Amino acid sequence: MNQTNTLTATPWNGITKFLFRYFFAFCALSIFPAIGNILFTIVSKLLNLLFESEITYHPSGSGDTLYDYYKLAFTAITALAFAFLWTLIDRKNKEYKLILYWQETYIRYYLGMFMLVYGFSKVIKTQFTYPSLTSLILPLGNKSPMGLAWTFMGFSDTYTIFSGLCEVAAGLLLMYRKTRTLGAIVCFGVMLNVFLMNMSYDIPVKLFSFQLMLLAAFLIGLDYKRLVNFFILNKPVGTQFNRQPFKSKKANLITQIVKGVAIITASGFMIYNGLRSQMMYGDACPKPAMYxxxxxxxxxxxxxxxxxxxxxxxxxxxxxxxxxxxxxxxxxxxxxxxxxxxxxxxxxxxxxxxxxxxxxxxxxxxxxxxxxxxxxxxxxxxxxxxxxxxxxxxxxxxxxxxxxxxxxxxxxxxxxxx
Structure with a gap:
């Protein structure tokens, strides 16, 4: 790999290395589904046998079930234990620039993918549909807070589509390293709004929306010195040198082309599925004769x-x-x-x-x-x-x-x- 990333070449201090180890382990358990799910499934079965308790997963559409909170606690404790173990074993490495490079790359694509998925579902209005006839005659006081939020969002095409475009913009910006920081800033602002809506209207995606917001904050933090110098201290900021995955310019060019085609294909697939879903059960669904x-x-x-x-x-x-x-x-x-x-x-x-x-x-x-x-x-x-x-x-x-x-x-x- 050539050039340097935004990371400094100087050795990291002990606290920085420990925090990196903890966050790396936490991410490995939470955003690499196979690792975290397998480990937690094994541990939950053992706990069920030892304490005769029930930690079971039941798909309900909620991301804030008791199972999810158990899993979050397991992830946090396991990551802490892993960080201590890693610190005891690895005393030679002065920094982890290469691992951080690939971690940052994975987080960018992970976060960008979800921004595109959620964004297109708002732009095409499959997540929040126009208020149904039934919802119009149900008493307002008998709606759930989440039902009220869904009606509020679905009523306005303008606001819902604007929210979706912000998420799509954040997702596309995150896909490229040169626009990573801008994408992370947009993403953090968008997800802060989503997280506050989830908290305010009891929408059961609180944990996941906070996780996405945390990942965006991590990407912003990689450039915190440059951001502070530019926006607060009014100091000049130098050019950021971006690490490339390969030494060969041709290999890097092919990588960019393949990535571009993949983004266009994935976006096209999301748009197609969204339009199809909208025709089946969304705002574009045909009205029956007796509507x-x-x-x-x-x-x-x-x-x-x-x-x-x-x-x-x-x-x-x-x-x-x-x-x-x-x-x-x-x-x-x-x-x-x-x-x-x-x-x-x-x-x-x-x-x-x-x-x-x-x-x-x-x-x-x-x-x-x-x-x-x-x-x-x-x-x-x-x-x-x-x-x-x-x-x-x-x-x-x-x-x-x-x-x-x-x-x-x-x-x-x-x-x-x-």
């Missing part, structure tokens, strides 16, 4: 008219046909997602008939005929779970809600904070 909210004005079950009592567990309040094939049924006592009846719907527009299917086993649970009585009123009748039902409804959709219909205005004579 809308149908509020039951009258509800008849087995020839018995049920009054709109708020505690009634049988009477329907709303039928909501979402984008795609999802349909949610509100009972009178439905106040959150857990109270809804959720099914897959197939509409035959020629027969004017809707079939409802269970998500769990695809069995048909009901079939209703529908007909339009005027521009906004519809009647549904048929068999649902062995009951004969009929309901007269009033249709609405997102355009009937001020949150959606008000839109953006450059000129506002009065604030509309409702």
């Amino acid at each position: 809308g909210i149908y509020e039951a004005e009258d509800f008849i079950m087995n020839n018995d008219t049920l009054p709109p009592t708020l505690t009634d567990t049988n009477r329907w309040k709303n039928i909501v046909f979402e984008k795609g094939d999802g349909v949610n049924i509100f009972k009178m006592n439905s106040s959150n997602w857990g109270h809804l009846l959720r099914y897959r719907a197939e509409t035959d527009t020629l027969k004017k008939e809707i079939s409802f299917f269970s998500y769990s086993d695809s069995t048909e649970v009901g079939r209703l005929k529908y007909y339009k009585t005027d521009s906004i009123h519809y009647t549904f009748e048929g068999i649902f779970k062995n009951d004969t039902i009929k309901l007269n409804t009033r249709r609405s959709d997102e355009k009937d809600f001020p949150l959606i219909s008000k839109g953006f205005n450059w000129v506002n004579e009065y604030p509309d904070n409702r």
